[in-house]
Amino acid sequence: MSDPESRDDPESRGRETRVREAVAGRREVLNRAITEELSITEPERLYEASRYLLDAGGKRLRPTTLLLVAESLAEVDPGAVDYRSFPDLTGGTVDVLAPAVSVETIQSFTLIHDDIMDDDPMRRGVTSVHRAYDLETAILAGDTLYSKAFSIMLGNGAPTDRTVRAVEILASTCTKICEGQALDVDFEDRDDVALEEYLRMVKQKTAMLYAASAGLSPVLLGADESVVEAMFSFGLDVGRAFQIRDDVLDLTVPSERLGKQRGSDLVEEKKTLITVHAREHGVDVDSLVETDSVADVTEAEVDDAVARLQEAGSIDYADETARDLVESGKQQLEVLPDNEARERLFDLADFLVERGY
Amino acid sequence: MSDPESRDDPESRGRETRVREAVAGRREVLNRAITEELSITEPERLYEASRYLLDAGGKRLRPTTLLLVAESLAEVDPGAVDYRSFPDLTGGTVDVLAPAVSVETIQSFTLIHDDIMDDDPMRRGVTSVHRAYDLETAILAGDTLYSKAFSIMLGNGAPTDRTVRAVEILASTCTKICEGQALDVDFEDRDDVALEEYLRMVKQKTAMLYAASAGLSPVLLGADESVVEAMFSFGLDVGRAFQIRDDVLDLTVPSERLGKQRGSDLVEEKKTLITVHAREHGVDVDSLVETDSVADVTEAEVDDAVARLQEAGSIDYADETARDLVESGKQQLEVLPDNEARERLFDLADFLVERGY
Numbered sequence: 166m167s168d169p170e171s172r173d174d175p176e177s178r179g180r181e182t183r184v185r186e187a188v189a190g191r192r193e194v195l196n197r198a199i200t201e202e203l204s205i206t207e208p209e210r211l212y213e214a215s216r217y218l219l220d221a222g223g224k225r226l227r228p229t230t231l232l233l234v235a236e237s238l239a240e241v242d243p244g245a246v247d248y249r250s251f252p253d254l255t256g257g258t259v260d261v262l263a264p265a266v267s268v269e270t271i272q273s274f275t276l277i278h279d280d281i282m283d284d285d286p287m288r289r290g291v292t293s294v295h296r297a298y299d300l301e302t303a304i305l306a307g308d309t310l311y312s313k314a315f316s317i318m319l320g321n322g323a324p325t326d327r328t329v330r331a332v333e334i335l336a337s338t339c340t341k342i343c344e345g346q347a348l349d350v351d352f353e354d355r356d357d358v359a360l361e362e363y364l365r366m367v368k369q370k371t372a373m374l375y376a377a378s379a380g381l382s383p384v385l386l387g388a389d390e391s392v393v394e395a396m397f398s399f400g401l402d403v404g405r406a407f408q409i410r411d412d413v414l415d416l417t418v419p420s421e422r423l424g425k426q427r428g429s430d431l432v433e434e435k436k437t438l439i440t441v442h443a444r445e446h447g448v449d450v451d452s453l454v455e456t457d458s459v460a461d462v463t464e465a466e467v468d469d470a471v472a473r474l475q476e477a478g479s480i481d482y483a484d485e486t487a488r489d490l491v492e493s494g495k496q497q498l499e500v501l502p503d504n505e506a507r508e509r510l511f512d513l514a515d516f517l518v519e520r521g522y
Numbered sequence: 523m524s525d526p527e528s529r530d531d532p533e534s535r536g537r538e539t540r541v542r543e544a545v546a547g548r549r550e551v552l553n554r555a556i557t558e559e560l561s562i563t564e565p566e567r568l569y570e571a572s573r574y575l576l577d578a579g580g581k582r583l584r585p586t587t588l589l590l591v592a593e594s595l596a597e598v599d600p601g602a603v604d605y606r607s608f609p610d611l612t613g614g615t616v617d618v619l620a621p622a623v624s625v626e627t628i629q630s631f632t633l634i635h636d637d638i639m640d641d642d643p644m645r646r647g648v649t650s651v652h653r654a655y656d657l658e659t660a661i662l663a664g665d666t667l668y669s670k671a672f673s674i675m676l677g678n679g680a681p682t683d684r685t686v687r688a689v690e691i692l693a694s695t696c697t698k699i700c701e702g703q704a705l706d707v708d709f710e711d712r713d714d715v716a717l718e719e720y721l722r723m724v725k726q727k728t729a730m731l732y733a734a735s736a737g738l739s740p741v742l743l744g745a746d747e748s749v750v751e752a753m754f755s756f757g758l759d760v761g762r763a764f765q766i767r768d769d770v771l772d773l774t775v776p777s778e779r780l781g782k783q784r785g786s787d788l789v790e791e792k793k794t795l796i797t798v799h800a801r802e803h804g805v806d807v808d809s810l811v812e813t814d815s816v817a818d819v820t821e822a823e824v825d826d827a828v829a830r831l832q833e834a835g836s837i838d839y840a841d842e843t844a845r846d847l848v849e850s851g852k853q854q855l856e857v858l859p860d861n862e863a864r865e866r867l868f869d870l871a872d873f874l875v876e877r878g879y
Binding site for chain 2: 332
């Protein structure tokens with residue numbers, strides 16, 4: 166199902182409203198926590214560059230997921246308790262904003278370094294960090310956020326055995342993200358990437374951080390191992406769905422709303438589930454867009470390319486794959502107590518593949 | 523005192539021999555631990571790039587310091603016990619190779635990213651990672667080592683409260699290194715860097731990792747807080763001395779032995795204690811070397827520059843400052859039990875300012 170259709174569906178629209186409210190309701194507290202945990206100190210230029218993308222916005226889907234899982238597990242009403250002293254499942258309290266800010270900090274570090282590697286000029290509607298500052302500062306801003314994410318995670322206040330496990334998860338997730346990004350870069354020069362291989366890359370590059378976001382709450386709150394595992398599976402499923410949806414949106418959403426040039430993946434010859442599928446179905450993907458600079462590509466060129474991909478069924482295939490993953494992820498949510506927070510997680514999973522931004 | 527003099531002193535030569543033996547005696551076990559902790563898996567090119575500098579050599583001074591402090595505290599004979607199940611001070615065992623490899627891994631990550639920032643062509647006698655591979659791979663190799671350092675640290679086997687503290691130290695050390703590197707980059711464009719400011723930068727960029735190396739052993743072995751503090755102070759002192767000596771060696775050691783072009787700091791207009799001192803004493807530091815590319819500078823040009831710096835007393839000043847720091851650091855070692863390992867730490871401290879490589 167293509168993008169405009171789904172957003173015309175009243176059920177989808179209701180879901181989108183509820184998700185936007187859930188995100189908006191937690192955004193203020195998350196933004197405040199980000200400024201608290203990543204205060205701008207000396208050297209100021211370094212810390213300003215580190216905060217630049219975090220302050221530019223972002224959907225905050227990963228930390229929102231983490232908070233919703235915590236709220237569902239602790240069975241608390243949204244907004245009724247202080248996230249900084251949040252009830253765990255063994256009679257103690259945990260600071261759940263610490264891991265929430267930590268995963269968002271990791272996300273921001275990876276965006277800064279990824280933009281250097283792709284030399285992307287725009288991100289979140291603003292100039293990318295290495296263009297707004299310089300290469301040195303962008304590398305260092307990413308490196309600073311990287312260590313800060315670990316320091317922030319350590320402030321969770323849980324018993325030390327849970328904290329050690331949380332740090333283990335954070336470290337292994339970062340390693341997987343690097344491995345995934347290395348594969349992504351490698352794929353740009355290869356014509357024979359299989360669907361299976363592409364999905365494995367997405368799992369590492371994108372889905373692992375969603376898995377960590379969903380899995381860290383049960384770890385820190387002291388939930389059963391079965392809950393931890395289910396939340397990791399949930400994250401891996403919806404994380405992959407999110408990336409696939411992102412690949413679709415890169416082709417179908419106007420540049421202004423996207424915050425960067427539409428079709429930039431095609432120009433940069435990045436592999437996506439769509440182009441991998443299209444190539445397997447006889448489309449000459451390399452000649453879809455002749456221009457090789459994001460600054461020079463025309464809307465008409467992107468339109469033609471999208472029409473060809475639609476003809477080959479590749480965009481529908483990507484949409485269906487994302488939907489299947491979301492259905493699989495939603496089944497994992499059944500392990501959580503049935504409450505409002507869990508309902509929002511169901512909504513959020515559906516929203517990930519229905520969203521138009 | 524200049525470099526050739528000190529190495530002609532018999533006492534220095536005896537010390538150098540003992541330090542080289544101490545390092546050599548631990549190198550094999552450290553190298554084996556590095557290959558165990560950082561095995562080359564998929565994606566192979568990423569892991570090969572990550573291991574490239576670690577395999578190229580390096581003096582292993584930081585992990586050797588860490589092991590020597592552990593040996594002194596536990597009062598064990600060198601080589602008599604397995605570092606993987608090393609006796610702590612409370613009746614348990616700790617894997618001290620985990621933190622040793624962790625600090626060396628952090629060191630390697632910072633070298634890779636620093637070489638990108640300076641676009642240095644050589645390191646440890648081999649092509650730098652971003653030149654041997656490419657920018658993307660070098661950024662990712664550094665990022666991979668970064669998370670691996672945390673995963674490796676977590677394998678230390680100490681009680682979880684000590685492990686949490688060790689991770690805290692690692693994370694805050696990495697943040698300080700980034701801050702120091704940002705200052706170093708910033709200093710390149712400034713003519714008014716004061717000696718005090720320069721030394722603060724060196725403390726963050728270089729000495730903090732020495733401090734962590736010396737301080738992690740008492741933390742993980744469960745030593746008294748006074749020992750932890752003394753070892754941090756020791757590391758901060760000898761770490762600064764090490765960097766100042768490095769700056770002297772960059773001017774005085776032949777390029778072949780240095781593993782990179784002699785005088786590259788001058789060409790790149792990097793601030794060092796020597797140039798900051800020289801400027802404060804009326805030397806027109808910017809005109810010392812006219813060439814602005816490391817590849818094009820001549821030995822004669824560097825010789826002339828060194829003569830000017832020597833005339834201004836700047837090289838002697840740097841040597842004296844390093845020696846004072848080492849004397850201060852050695853006083854901190856008195857807190858350790860009097861044994862062979864402690865003797866080697868005294869030797870190592872002296873060696874840092876006497877070494878000719």
